[in-house]
Amino acid sequence: MKILHLDSNHSLLLKMLEEAGFSNEENYKSSKSEIEEIISNYDGIVIRSRFNIDKEFLDAAKNLKFIARVGAGLESIDTDYADKLGIKLIAAPEGNRNAVGEHALGMLLSLFNNLNKADREVKNGLWNREANRGIELDGKTVGIVGYGNMGKAFAKKLKGFDCEVFCFDIKENVGDENAKQVSLKELQQKTDVLSLHTPWTPLTDKMVNSEFINSFTKPFWLINTARGKSLVTADLVSALKSGKILGAGLDVLEFEKLSFETLFDSDNLPNSLKELFAMDNVILSPHIAGWTVESKEKLAKVIAEKIIQNFKN
Numbered sequence: 183m184k185i186l187h188l189d190s191n192h193s194l195l196l197k198m199l200e201e202a203g204f205s206n207e208e209n210y211k212s213s214k215s216e217i218e219e220i221i222s223n224y225d226g227i228v229i230r231s232r233f234n235i236d237k238e239f240l241d242a243a244k245n246l247k248f249i250a251r252v253g254a255g256l257e258s259i260d261t262d263y264a265d266k267l268g269i270k271l272i273a274a275p276e277g278n279r280n281a282v283g284e285h286a287l288g289m290l291l292s293l294f295n296n297l298n299k300a301d302r303e304v305k306n307g308l309w310n311r312e313a314n315r316g317i318e319l320d321g322k323t324v325g326i327v328g329y330g331n332m333g334k335a336f337a338k339k340l341k342g343f344d345c346e347v348f349c350f351d352i353k354e355n356v357g358d359e360n361a362k363q364v365s366l367k368e369l370q371q372k373t374d375v376l377s378l379h380t381p382w383t384p385l386t387d388k389m390v391n392s393e394f395i396n397s398f399t400k401p402f403w404l405i406n407t408a409r410g411k412s413l414v415t416a417d418l419v420s421a422l423k424s425g426k427i428l429g430a431g432l433d434v435l436e437f438e439k440l441s442f443e444t445l446f447d448s449d450n451l452p453n454s455l456k457e458l459f460a461m462d463n464v465i466l467s468p469h470i471a472g473w474t475v476e477s478k479e480k481l482a483k484v485i486a487e488k489i490i491q492n493f494k495n
């Protein structure tokens with residue numbers, strides 16, 4: 183089988199596939215349309231997030247048997263069309279779920295303890311102890327929306343903090359010893375901290391908007407390590423201003439990657455983002471929750487194992 187690798191990954195991936203007898207070609211530079219011209223020569227592709235795999239691409243990929251995403255989310259792939267064409271989709275949530283759980287927890291603890299603000303202030307000669315008094319997770323209620331690989335990994339990390347953990351998921355019976363499954367309404371009544379772990383789908387697109395936010399009984403903290411487009415940034419900013427949201431940790435933004443840098447450089451960022459940048463109770467990171475030294479290797483290993491398991495002769 184011939185596999186085209188469209189992003190560079192941990193060397194373990196190529197090593198394992200080569201040892202298993204697959205033929206591997208790396209192409210990290212050609213444009214999407216250039217790849218479309220040659221893609222019919224391959225049985226499988228391995229991609230991280232270089233470009234979206236849309237209908238046009240899939241139509242050109244006449245002999246494709248699998249698409250392996252070195253990551254968890256398949257949002258950048260037209261999964262329905264790939265299914266229709268009988269192309270197998272392979273993801274590796276086992277490879278970065280621990281990283282996401284730790285990142286979400288790290289953001290939460292940083293927010294609760296004003297770490298980013300305090301750090302900046304101390305480095306500027308300010309010794310503001312009272313203004314940086316923290317709060318504790320002990321006794322708080324954490325609501326997790328989307329209780330799959332990532333949500334469960336976060337709940338596992340919360341063990342030992344003496345907080346109550348609830349989850350809401352469209353699937354039934356997903357609760358476990360780390361989180362009690364409740365209705366969305368109950369979660370919104372109880373939650374002090376909301377952590378999003380849903381995929382980006384038509385159902386979750388702009389899910390966290392003013393109506394959703396105002397359905398929470400208490401002011402709450404928000405962590406989003408899922409997808410930026412599930413959250414309406416302008417509505418978040420309004421809620422931060424009104425105090426309905428007490429602080430936010432966002433690893434993902436509505437405007438990411440190329441669009442983010444282009445908008446930033448041309449000073450064309452939407453006002454809502456500029457306002458977020460100015461807020462001390464907001465922590466941002468550039469989509470790195472699942473992006474650790476360890477996850478790089480784990481993702482490679484998981485993807486290689488799944489390809490070998492499914493496609494080795």
Ligand SMILES: NC(=O)C1=CN([C@@H]2O[C@H](COP(=O)(O)OP(=O)(O)OC[C@H]3O[C@@H](n4cnc5c(N)ncnc54)[C@H](OP(=O)(O)O)[C@@H]3O)[C@@H](O)[C@H]2O)C=CC1
Binds near residue numbers: 327331332
């Ligand atoms: N920031 C980062 O670096 C990373 C981000 N991610 C993001 O996290 C997402 C989740 O990954 P993962 O946990 O592996 O996915 P899973 O499919 O394992 O879990 C997601 C869960 O959310 C459920 N769900 C879907 N829609 C809703 C909804 N509207 N309300 C409540 N629950 C819902 C799903 O149900 P069903 O299966 O029925 O749809 C599923 O049970 C990825 O799609 C990706 O977007 C993942 C890894 C790294």
Ligand SMILES: O=C(O)C(=O)CO
Binds near residue numbers: 252253255278
């Ligand atoms: O694994 C994912 O889905 C991520 O967002 C990181 O690439």
